[in-house]
Amino acid sequence: MGEELGRAVSDPDLESLGLKEEGLRDLFRMMALTRRADLEATALQRQGELAVYPPLAGQEAAQVGSAYALEESDWIFPSYRELGAAVVRGVDLVEYLHFYRATWHGGTYDATAHRFGYVSVPVGSQILHAVGYAMGAKLDGASLCTLAYFGDGATSEGDFHEGCNFAAVFHAPVIFFCQNNQWAISVPVSAQTVAPIWRKADAYGFPGVQVDGNDVLAVYQATREAAARARDEGIPTLIEAVTYRMGPHSTADDASRYRPASELETWKARDPIDRYRERLVRAGVADDGFFAEVEQEAGAFAARLRAGVIASEPRPVEEMFAWVFAELPEHLRRQRQEVLGD
Amino acid sequence: MTEVTMVKALNEALRDSLRDDARTLVLGEDIGKLGGVFRVTDGLQEAFGTDRVFDTPLAEAAIAGVSLGLALAGWHPVAEMQFDGFSYPALDQVISHIAKYRYRSRGRQSAPLVIRIPFAGGVGAAEHHSESPEAYYAHTAGLKVVVPSTPLDAYDLLRASIADPDPVIFFEPKSRYWSKEHGDLGANGDPLPIGKARVARRGTDWLRVRSRLLRRPRRTAPRSRSSTSGRSCRWTSTRSPRRSARPDGPSSCTKPR
Ligand SMILES: Cc1ncc(C[n+]2csc(CCOP(=O)(O)OP(=O)(O)O)c2C)c(N)n1
Numbered sequence: 381m382g383e384e385l386g387r388a389v390s391d392p393d394l395e396s397l398g399l400k401e402e403g404l405r406d407l408f409r410m411m412a413l414t415r416r417a418d419l420e421a422t423a424l425q426r427q428g429e430l431a432v433y434p435p436l437a438g439q440e441a442a443q444v445g446s447a448y449a450l451e452e453s454d455w456i457f458p459s460y461r462e463l464g465a466a467v468v469r470g471v472d473l474v475e476y477l478h479f480y481r482a483t484w485h486g487g488t489y490d491a492t493a494h495r496f497g498y499v500s501v502p503v504g505s506q507i508l509h510a511v512g513y514a515m516g517a518k519l520d521g522a523s524l525c526t527l528a529y530f531g532d533g534a535t536s537e538g539d540f541h542e543g544c545n546f547a548a549v550f551h552a553p554v555i556f557f558c559q560n561n562q563w564a565i566s567v568p569v570s571a572q573t574v575a576p577i578w579r580k581a582d583a584y585g586f587p588g589v590q591v592d593g594n595d596v597l598a599v600y601q602a603t604r605e606a607a608a609r610a611r612d613e614g615i616p617t618l619i620e621a622v623t624y625r626m627g628p629h630s631t632a633d634d635a636s637r638y639r640p641a642s643e644l645e646t647w648k649a650r651d652p653i654d655r656y657r658e659r660l661v662r663a664g665v666a667d668d669g670f671f672a673e674v675e676q677e678a679g680a681f682a683a684r685l686r687a688g689v690i691a692s693e694p695r696p697v698e699e700m701f702a703w704v705f706a707e708l709p710e711h712l713r714r715q716r717q718e719v720l721g722d
Numbered sequence: 723m724t725e726v727t728m729v730k731a732l733n734e735a736l737r738d739s740l741r742d743d744a745r746t747l748v749l750g751e752d753i754g755k756l757g758g759v760f761r762v763t764d765g766l767q768e769a770f771g772t773d774r775v776f777d778t779p780l781a782e783a784a785i786a787g788v789s790l791g792l793a794l795a796g797w798h799p800v801a802e803m804q805f806d807g808f809s810y811p812a813l814d815q816v817i818s819h820i821a822k823y824r825y826r827s828r829g830r831q832s833a834p835l836v837i838r839i840p841f842a843g844g845v846g847a848a849e850h851h852s853e854s855p856e857a858y859y860a861h862t863a864g865l866k867v868v869v870p871s872t873p874l875d876a877y878d879l880l881r882a883s884i885a886d887p888d889p890v891i892f893f894e895p896k897s898r899y900w901s902k903e904h905g906d907l908g909a910n911g912d913p914l915p916i917g918k919a920r921v922a923r924r925g926t927d928w929l930r931v932r933s934r935l936l937r938r939p940r941r942t943a944p945r946s947r948s949s950t951s952g953r954s955c956r957w958t959s960t961r962s963p964r965r966s967a968r969p970d971g972p973s974s975c976t977k978p979r
């Protein structure tokens with residue numbers, strides 16, 4: 381990193397952030413809760429309680445810093461790896477994990493209540509929903525922006541390019557937030573694209589920013605600036621957060637087949653949580669008491685998550701028919717009858 | 723009573739929907755100043771402005787995906803796919819998201835949008851301009867699929883599709899675009915709802931079911947046969963193709979009214 385970050389934002393001045401001490405501690409708290417919940421979900425999958433789970437360890441700063449920078453009225457359109465952003469938005473993680481328990485498509489949480497869209501697995505596809513929502517909000521004269529999360533691999537998808545272009549043409553208040561975690565399953569970013577991701581923004585005619593994605597404050601700052609540009613001026617921004625996926629692509633993946641252990645060691649030394657802890661201590665904003673408190677809270681958070689997931693039953697079979705259409709059509713009514721025998 | 727073409731009927735349906743529902747939007751490729759390559763949206767941008775009737779960049783997946791985003795934000799988009807054979811880039815958004823949104827969200831959110839697609843042959847068109855992709859959609863849960871066969875029917879069905887709370891794929895038979903029919907648009911106070919077949923001609927002895935009447939019944943109805951045999955044939959147009967429940971027959975069409 382360092383020089384190769386180009387127009388990177390890194391280690392911003394605490395004063396320039398406009399965050400109170402409480403906010404600075406809150407960021408740490410949410411990163412710590414995310415790390416514990418992520419480990420718990422991975423363990424739950426190993427124990428057969430989840431069908432699959434894509435760990436995000438290593439990407440806490442990128443997710444928490446960006447989600448925390450938004451206003452409550454702003455909409456987030458996540459992909460499948462954004463449990464950390466869900467934590468910031470107060471989404472119930474048991475409801476979120478219904479998706480990975482394969483007991484409900486998208487998760488059972490109320491997206492509208494949290495302005496946090498449903499888990500979207502077709503790579504890059506949710507970007508277009510963020511753009512459309514932003515266009516709609518703008519037509520309504522609402523002062524809000526939308527943020528789409530996606531990965532480095534997603535920048536190869538047509539939906540990414542079409543979404544950027546639409547947002548530029550319609551001056552839609554969108555933040556395109558790319559977590560460049562260096563890998564798309566087994567394909568390294570060097571084999572995914574030649575141009576630096578942040579520079580692709582040039583082609584659409586809006587700002588591109590590369591930020592140190594393991595620096596939560598830098599991510600926070602870059603996202604706040606992008607959100608203000610979007611809301612006030614209808615200018616989209618592409619943010620490339622340079623980070624690292626410390627775990628496998630998903631619990632079904634074996635990362636040792638394609639990446640050297642030494643790479644992980646390099647990035648472990650840049651662990652975003654350790655790094656932020658040091659920063660807070662250096663700034664005199666948090667002490668051992670605070671960190672012990674957070675650790676306790678994270679333990680309880682994970683325990684509730686575990687108990688909730690294990691206790692959650694498959695959805696009743698009649699729900700299969702409930703919301704396919706606003707009104708159950710005749711052919712589905714017959715199928716329902718066949719299944720339920722009523 | 724006036725004589726209208728299907729293109730005119732569709733144009734009036736869009737116009738009346740834009741007028742009656744301030745949340746209706748019309749978008750697509752070349753649908754603004756040009757009025758669409760088939761002129762279905764002629765004059766709408768002039769009448770309703772570029773906020774509500776707008777040209778998009780040339781990208782079908784985005785037209786569909788952005789329409790979903792607009793719908794989630796409370797708008798009722800009516801998107802045009804310029805041609806049948808160029809609607810496929812949008813299929814992923816339609817199948818993976820638009821069709822699934824109500825279900826996925828447990829009924830909390832929905833995608834009340836319409837995607838209009840000119841389709842089918844009979845006009846001597848080249849490759850990609852004479853396709854019949856309705857089966858792809860009819861086999862996808864969560865979508866309603868609609869095919870009008872006459873101008874008055876087209877008006878009623880498009881208005882019903884725009885008012886429908888679920889996503890509707892609206893196929894416009896190109897060979898019928900310039901067909902004419904006598905009658906007053908919207909005058910039928912009790913139009914057939916989506917999902918009901920239309921009886922094109924009454925009869926008592928046998929039933930002929932077509933998934934779409936792409937030609938005028940006058941030209942194709944075996945009138946002489948039915949009259950020489952002394953039998954009377956009932957013609958119906960299903961108007962809303964759906965996956966057949968039984969492999970042996972057109973049982974997916976509900977009883978005609
Ligand atoms: C359209 C599509 N193609 C393939 C897949 C299978 N798949 C799931 S995630 C993934 C890699 C995505 O990489 P990236 O965009 O970098 O995100 P990351 O997983 O690293 O967060 C692939 C190929 C998919 N979900 N969707």
Ligand SMILES: [Mg+2]
Nearest residue numbers: 531532563564
């Ligand atoms: Mg990646």
